[in-house]
Amino acid sequence: MASSEAKEVTQPVKRSDQRQLQKDEMKIDRKIKKQDHNDRKSQKRKQRAEKKLNRMPVRRVFPIWLRVIVVLVLALVGLFGGMMVGYGVIGDGNPIEALDLDTWRHIIDIVIAE
Incomplete structure (x- = not known):
């Protein structure tokens, strides 16, 4: 077939x-x-x-607004620490005097005076 x-x-x-x-x-x-x-x-x-x-929403442990505040505080601490080291150690003065407002007025008067 x-x-x-x-x-x-x-x-x-x-x-x-x-x-x-x-x-x-x-x-x-x-x-x-x-x-x-x-x-x-x-x-x-x-x-x-x-x-x-x-997806579950992300919950930050360390919020952004707190990060900004921490960075600003650390910057201020660094600024004041640098002023104290510069005035006290390098400039042979009392480090606490670097935070005194009268000291800075005197420094500005010296710089501006002609």
């Missing part, structure tokens, strides 16, 4: 036709790959959006 089935007869195909078929197949393959790539991208976007919605 198998011998009674009609067999397809393949005729030789021209080389230009083969090339055109290959080009068409490559175009179809590129379209399929591009579609798969776009599907993966959209799926990743959906996952990121869902993850963002389900």
